[in-house]
Amino acid sequence: MEKLRVLFVDDEEGLVSAVVKRLKLRNITASGVTNSLDALRKIEEEEFDVAVLDVRMPDIGGLDVLRRLKKQRPNMEVVLLSGHGSKENVEEGERLGAFEYLQKPVEIEDLIKVIHSAAAKRKGRDRE
């Protein structure tokens, strides 16, 4: 079975390094970046099944990254992550095609469940 490829994007360096290590321990190919520009660059260079994006980031926020990413890689699924998800942000995320909106702090097993569901949706679409 092919390993899942996940990109984790958050401006909290400590969070990114811990989550990436924990995903790797669970047999997921995970990469992490701490700003939006690096995320867009990484997505252009590499193929990922799912991206997990923090909504509140300096300069380009997660919703803007989602907008650009969906143009760049329409098939990639995106999970949004936020400290305090406002109703407007959740609705905007849904409108832009986010798979799910999770609130921090999120348990790793819950995150992985959502990542697997998102990846399954992507695979289904790829087969169509």
Add this chain to the structure above:
Amino acid sequence: VSERSAEKLRDEGLAFWGKIVAAQSHEVTNAFSVINEMAGLQLDILRASGVEQPVDVLDLENICEKIRLHVRRGETSVRSINWIAHTVDLPAVEFDLKETLSKLTIAAEHWSRLKNVELLPDFPDTSARLETSLLFFSYSIFLCIEALASPGAGRQTMSLGYSNVDGGAEIAVTSSDSKPFAQESEITISSLKDLMNELEGELRMIPSQGAGDSIVFFVPAKRRNAEQIIAGTKED
């Protein structure tokens, strides 16, 4: 230049502090999230350990140190929120300038980081005492940061400093780079002028000729109209 009423400025200032508190609450949530993941990672490492894969004690020590660091960070944010809640809407309060500017730097950290601005304290050895409206004083500093911020221009540093001058203190916010002064910044400067009226202070340096990197304002040691405002509040 519009001269808004003190009441209107107070409402705007409190709304601005609302943004700062919201940003601080994100800071606390982020600290909790990192602690949560670090604790989980520790558990993962311990569970994966065995005879063939002994625990790397140094690795665990590093994780513990990071957890401690983020506990302190969360605690600092909570203290900052508490300080804001207790002091910000008093008409006048006597405070130590250096200590207050340090607290404002901490309070504004997350809000300014989202603007890609790193706020650095640049204080002299000597401090000073001011007796003024902390709401208008702090709102003035936030507006200086807002006026000098260059969204989308990458990381920007700003220093926050002061100097003791005759009759009060001069506060200076200086950006690491100059930017074309946008129309929004002109509006911000107009708000700053209104705030100076309320503080009985004055703007002593603003960016000119379409570019600039420093805003300096003077605040008197004691706000004389505070007693009238307190009396007015009591009448209400």
